[in-house]
Amino acid sequence: MTTLTESAQWQTLESLAQLVEKEHMRDWFASDANRAADMNVEACGLFLDFSKNRVTKDVLKALFDLADARGVAQHRDAMFNGDIINNTEGRAVLHTALRNFSGQPVIVDGEDVMPEVLATLDKIEAFTHSVHSGEHKGYTGKAIKHIVAIGIGGSFLGPKIMTEALKPYQQDAVKVHFVANVDGCHITDVLSAMDHEDTLIVMSSKSFSTQETLQNTLTAKDWFLKQGGTQEDIARHFVAVSSNVKAATEFGIAEENIFPMWDWVGGRYSLWSAIGLPISLCLGFANFKGLLEGAFAMDEHFKTAPNEQNLPVILAMLGIWYRNFFGAQSHVMLPYYHYLRGLPAYVQQLDMESNGKLVTQDGDAIGYETGPIIWGSEGTNGQHSFHQLIHQGHGVIPADFLMPLNVPNQDDTHHAMLASNCFGQAQALMQGKTFADCYADLADKGLDEAERKRLAQHKTMPGNKPSNTILFEKLDPFTLGALVAMYEHKVFVQGVIWQLNSFDQWGVELGKVLGNQVLAGIQGNTEAETFDSSTQNLINRFKQTNAPK
Numbered sequence: 001m002t003t004l005t006e007s008a009q010w011q012t013l014e015s016l017a018q019l020v021e022k023e024h025m026r027d028w029f030a031s032d033a034n035r036a037a038d039m040n041v042e043a044c045g046l047f048l049d050f051s052k053n054r055v056t057k058d059v060l061k062a063l064f065d066l067a068d069a070r071g072v073a074q075h076r077d078a079m080f081n082g083d084i085i086n087n088t089e090g091r092a093v094l095h096t097a098l099r100n101f102s103g104q105p106v107i108v109d110g111e112d113v114m115p116e117v118l119a120t121l122d123k124i125e126a127f128t129h130s131v132h133s134g135e136h137k138g139y140t141g142k143a144i145k146h147i148v149a150i151g152i153g154g155s156f157l158g159p160k161i162m163t164e165a166l167k168p169y170q171q172d173a174v175k176v177h178f179v180a181n182v183d184g185c186h187i188t189d190v191l192s193a194m195d196h197e198d199t200l201i202v203m204s205s206k207s208f209s210t211q212e213t214l215q216n217t218l219t220a221k222d223w224f225l226k227q228g229g230t231q232e233d234i235a236r237h238f239v240a241v242s243s244n245v246k247a248a249t250e251f252g253i254a255e256e257n258i259f260p261m262w263d264w265v266g267g268r269y270s271l272w273s274a275i276g277l278p279i280s281l282c283l284g285f286a287n288f289k290g291l292l293e294g295a296f297a298m299d300e301h302f303k304t305a306p307n308e309q310n311l312p313v314i315l316a317m318l319g320i321w322y323r324n325f326f327g328a329q330s331h332v333m334l335p336y337y338h339y340l341r342g343l344p345a346y347v348q349q350l351d352m353e354s355n356g357k358l359v360t361q362d363g364d365a366i367g368y369e370t371g372p373i374i375w376g377s378e379g380t381n382g383q384h385s386f387h388q389l390i391h392q393g394h395g396v397i398p399a400d401f402l403m404p405l406n407v408p409n410q411d412d413t414h415h416a417m418l419a420s421n422c423f424g425q426a427q428a429l430m431q432g433k434t435f436a437d438c439y440a441d442l443a444d445k446g447l448d449e450a451e452r453k454r455l456a457q458h459k460t461m462p463g464n465k466p467s468n469t470i471l472f473e474k475l476d477p478f479t480l481g482a483l484v485a486m487y488e489h490k491v492f493v494q495g496v497i498w499q500l501n502s503f504d505q506w507g508v509e510l511g512k513v514l515g516n517q518v519l520a521g522i523q524g525n526t527e528a529e530t531f532d533s534s535t536q537n538l539i540n541r542f543k544q545t546n547a548p549k
């Protein structure tokens with residue numbers, strides 16, 4: 001295959017970018033009344049308006065040609081079929097099997113994984129029911145009222161953010177609390193508010209080797225024993241989710257209390273697996289299943305819709321357009337819905353851990369930009385802070401605006417204001433405000449000519465800033481599942497174009513190893529010369545104020 005940047009499709013896009021650079025979206029809207037009608041797609045409960053992008057029909061065609069030429073469809077099929085596409089860890093990538101309701105088998109190493117997947121879903125359902133009904137009791141006979149979910153990265157963000165986003169669906173039976181950071185402040189705060197007799201600890205770690213999760217679980221175990229529980233009582237109060245059943249049992253979790261997952265589920269794609277147990281406990285199994293069903297619907301859409309109608313493909317190729325042809329460094333996510341405020345953090349891990357890569361699948365150095373910085377927060381709050389830079393800063397920051405058309409306990413005034421801000425921001429980014437308009441506004445203000453011009457320069461907004469607007473009827477489990485799967489597949493498509501392995505994370509792994517080495521240094525188990533002088537000085541300084549007591 002030709003190098004990406006030398007391909008005919010890439011060259012076409014480069015020429016088109018030069019033309020588009022000279023054009024303004026507001027002129028396109030002015031000259032084409034059908035632009036919004038032509039540039040939207042609706043699927044799986046999601047409506048995408050992508051008309052406020054710096055693309056013409058020619059650009060879209062060229063982007064889709066690039067997707068075809070780079071084999072997006074073939075790579076997609078390889079993923080769904082269970083091929084070993086994570087070629088640095090020798091693994092299939094099959095989060096889609098976790099929500100496969102087609103009744104079709106999914107074969108890994110010659111074996112259908114679906115029976116195990118479905119058996120684990122049954123186990124999650126039965127356990128959720130036994131906790132909610134009070135059948136599963138603590139060791140003193142009290143029903144479980146609080147769940148402390150311990151995990152980090154993909155074993156935390158998915159459950160935390162999905163349960164937050166679906167707050168209206170939370171069940172009264174139990175309250176779920178999350179602990180991720182190894183900073184003792186967090187677990188201490190959470191546990192100090194718990195009664196150990198009605199608390200269940202759900203420890204989630206795919207590898208069962210992550211320092212933070214192991215330590216937080218040890219601290220929780222210690223707390224449980226100090227409060228009066230015994231070693232035998234642990235079985236009623238501790239469960240684990242892991243693909244490393246051996247390590248989990250060695251740690252002291254009873255085998256029947258371990259919910260399995262598999263090495264073909266990546267951490268950042270794992271909320272659909274038993275890592276989603278806290279979601280089921282928080283929202284009820286039916287709502288957890290609703291999430292999976294929405295994701296399954298998006299999988300089917302991704303597999304079957306033509307490029308022009310395919311939500312993940314459209315979003316991915318627009319992202320490629322800005323990253324590689326307009327120098328966009330970042331992409332901002334702007335959910336206009338308080339409960340969806342965690343989405344930027346979720347997509348941040350999904351995207352940046354997947355596509356923050358330097359070499360191709362074959363290990364060759366890459367000469368073009370890959371994954372962007374993902375950031376953002378809930379609207380309207382951001383409008384009163386960082387939106388300034390999106391409007392008037394240098395460069396281009398493509399944005400995704402997301403908003404439900406209905407919200408729970410709807411107050412019409414609040415909701416109309418929320419919507420008007422969301423739509424108004426996207427409009428302002430696209431239109432900007434010309435110098436002439438700003439100059440005109442300053443008439444009759446008693447300014448001399450020079451001052452009037454100077455102020456008008458400051459007020460001028462270039463506009464031409466791209467955004468997508470994604471609307472949905474309401475954020476129910478199905479819609480959220482579809483939304484998250486849409487972003488998963490967007491990231492996948494971009495990884496294919498950039499020729500990356502989107503499913504490993506060696507940078508993060510190095511951080512884990514070095515963190516453990518420094519810990520050994522702090523605890524006095526390592527020779528001083530192991531560290532560079534800066535790290536050693538920091539360790540020494542830490543030791544001065546944290547001398548062994």
Ligand SMILES: O=P(O)(O)OC[C@H]1O[C@H](O)[C@H](O)[C@@H](O)[C@@H]1O
Nearest residue numbers: 153154155205206207210267508
């Ligand atoms: O589930 P665990 O094995 O404890 O891993 C937790 C997290 O560890 C690392 O930081 C990985 O980069 C994440 O993708 C993963 O989700």
